[in-house]
Amino acid sequence: MILETILVGPMGVNCYILAAARDSKAIIIDPGDSERKIRQVLDKYKLTPVFIINTHGHYDHIGANDKFGLPVYVHKADLAMLKDPMLNLSGLFASPYEVKSEIKILEDNQIIELDGIRLQVLHVPGHTPGGIALLLLEPKDKKIVFTGDTLFCQGVGRSDLIGGDEDLLRLSIRDRLFTLSDGTIICPGHGELSTIGEEKANGVI
Helix, strand or coil: CEEEEEEECCCCEEEEEEECCCCCEEEEECCCCCHHHHHHHHHHCCCEEEEEECCCCCHHHHCCHHHCCCCEEEEHHHHHHHHCCCCCCHHHCCCCCCCCCCEEEECCCCEEEECCEEEEEEECCCCCCCCEEEEEEECCCCCEEEEECCEECCEECCCCCCCCCHHHHHHHHHHHHCCCCCCCEEEECECCCEEHHHHHHHCCC
């Protein structure tokens, strides 16, 4: 399996490229910016991207959605954010952004499959209404969860932005993420990797 992390944009978002092998199809998670850097990784492994997944609808995670001509998956509760610059926060800056690409809706517990890769959608509201984590089910030898801006290394996501809810955020972490095995690797939306066990021990909630 190929898993590459690309640091994109001024806010240092972790964009992830996920594929079964070289010369295969790929998933792009949270292409917030830096189209060229993302394409360099795709070219390095001779990957063909098939779709994009947004863990949530904030601009720093969706800003390059339209650069690849691919369908974009997002949880239904964050759909409005992709279409409204004020909700995705780009409207507060110089370049209001609205996603023009085809948008496909995700539901809680939905399974996303591509060439032997299987991801389970975990709805984890709190940072945004439709925030999701993506739990890798296949290949089975990898224990990984992509947590977006819900859970970081030694921290949790903000809940003071539009649509945020601190109580929901903590509930999501406790009931959806901290029930995963301690050895599960956390691939967050910003910052370094961690594990579920380390974050439990860190007492982030």
